[in-house]
Amino acid sequence: MAYPFSLIVVLFLGLSAMIPWRCEAGMLPGPGGEAIRVPHDPTRIVSLAPSITEILFSLGAGHRLAGATDLCDFPSEASLLPKVGRFPGPDLERIVSLRPDLCIALKNVNPADLLDRLGTFGIPVYVVEPKDLSTTMETILELGRLLDAEARAQELVGGMSSRVERVKSRVAKVGSRPGVFLQIGVTPIVSVGSHTFIDELITLSGGRNLAQGPVPYPRFSREQVLALQPEVIIITSMTRGLVFERVRDEWREWESLPAVKNQRIFIVDSDLIDRPTARLAEGLEMLAGLIHPELF
Numbered sequence: 001m002a003y004p005f006s007l008i009v010v011l012f013l014g015l016s017a018m019i020p021w022r023c024e025a026g027m028l029p030g031p032g033g034e035a036i037r038v039p040h041d042p043t044r045i046v047s048l049a050p051s052i053t054e055i056l057f058s059l060g061a062g063h064r065l066a067g068a069t070d071l072c073d074f075p076s077e078a079s080l081l082p083k084v085g086r087f088p089g090p091d092l093e094r095i096v097s098l099r100p101d102l103c104i105a106l107k108n109v110n111p112a113d114l115l116d117r118l119g120t121f122g123i124p125v126y127v128v129e130p131k132d133l134s135t136t137m138e139t140i141l142e143l144g145r146l147l148d149a150e151a152r153a154q155e156l157v158g159g160m161s162s163r164v165e166r167v168k169s170r171v172a173k174v175g176s177r178p179g180v181f182l183q184i185g186v187t188p189i190v191s192v193g194s195h196t197f198i199d200e201l202i203t204l205s206g207g208r209n210l211a212q213g214p215v216p217y218p219r220f221s222r223e224q225v226l227a228l229q230p231e232v233i234i235i236t237s238m239t240r241g242l243v244f245e246r247v248r249d250e251w252r253e254w255e256s257l258p259a260v261k262n263q264r265i266f267i268v269d270s271d272l273i274d275r276p277t278a279r280l281a282e283g284l285e286m287l288a289g290l291i292h293p294e295l296f
Contacts, residue, residue, distance in 0.1 A: 038124045041148070042102035046084060046095050049106045051130070053078050054277045055140055056104075058156055059149040067098045074271060089114060096121055104128065104143070130276035132200050133164060133284075140278060156278045163281040164204070167288045170295045171206035178291055180207035181230035181259075184270070186247055189220045197280065198273050205288040206295075207232065226254060232291055233259040236270040266290050 044066040053072035069087035085091035107129040144153020191211035272283030289296035
C-alpha cells in the first residue's frame with residue numbers, strides 16, 4: 001500500500017521527536033558553505049551517487065548505508081540496498097522514509113533544490129566535489145575522516161598514488177602521443193572535452209584527446225570524427241549489452257581510419273573511468289595499456 005507523502009512527512013517529524021536515532025553532532029560546511037550539524041558517528045547514511053556508495057564500501061563503511069540510488073551497483077552488495085530513485089535526482093519521499101541521519105551528495109551533480117529540501121526535514125547533507133584524480137583522493141580522505149576510517153582512506157589513496165605515478169613514469173618515455181577519440185554516447189555521438197575525468201586520464205595515459213575544448217561533453221557528427229583521423233577509438237557507455245559491439249562494428253567499416261587500419265578500436269567499462277573512486281587508478285592503467293601497449 002502506498003502512503004501519501006504528507007503522511008510520511010508527519011510520521012517522519014514525529015519519529016524525529018520521539019526516537020533518539022540521531023547521533024551527537026558537530027558542525028561542518030553544508031552544500032552552500034553554511035555550517036550544518038553532522039552526526040559524529042552516522043549509522044543510517046543515504047548515498048546520492050554511485051561513486052559515494054562505492055567509496056563508502058571501499059572504506060569498510062558499507063554497513064552504514066541505509067539506502068542508495070538505482071545506479072549504485074558496485075560492489076555487488078550495493079545492489080541489495082534500499083533504492084531512493086534515479087541518479088542524479090533521486091526521490092525525496094523515498095529518502096525521507098528511510099530516516100537517514102546523514103545524506104552524502106555530489107556538488108553540482110545532485111539537484112541543489114533536493115539538498116535544500118532535505119535540510120528542511122532536519123536531515124544533514126554532506127557534500128563532496130571530486131573533479132579530477134587529485135580531488136578524488138581528497139574526497140576519499142575526507143569521507144574517511146567523517147566516518148572514522150582514516151587509516152583505510154590513507155591506504156586507498158596511497159595505493160592510487162603509487163599506481164598513478166607508475167603510469168606517469170612509463171608514459172614519460174613515449175616519443176609521440178596518439179590521437180584518441182573516446183566515445184561515451186551513441187546517438188548522437190558524444191565525447192569528452194577538457195577538464196573532465198576522462199580527459200585527464202587520456203592525457204596521463206600518453207594520448208591526445210581529440211575532443212579537447214571548452215564543452216565538457218561535445219557532440220560530433222560521424223563526418224567530424226572521420227576528419228579527426230583518430231589513431232585510437234575507445235568506446236564506453238553506461239548502456240550495457242550489444243550496443244558496444246554494434247558501435248565498434250560500425251567504425252570498422254571506415255577502413256581509411258588509422259584506428260581501423262591498426263585494429264585499435266576498444267570497448268571499455270565506463271565505471272573505471274567516469275566514477276570518481278579509487279578505481280580511477282585502475283582505469284588509468286587500462287587506458288595507458290590500450291594507448292601505449294608497448295610500455296605496458
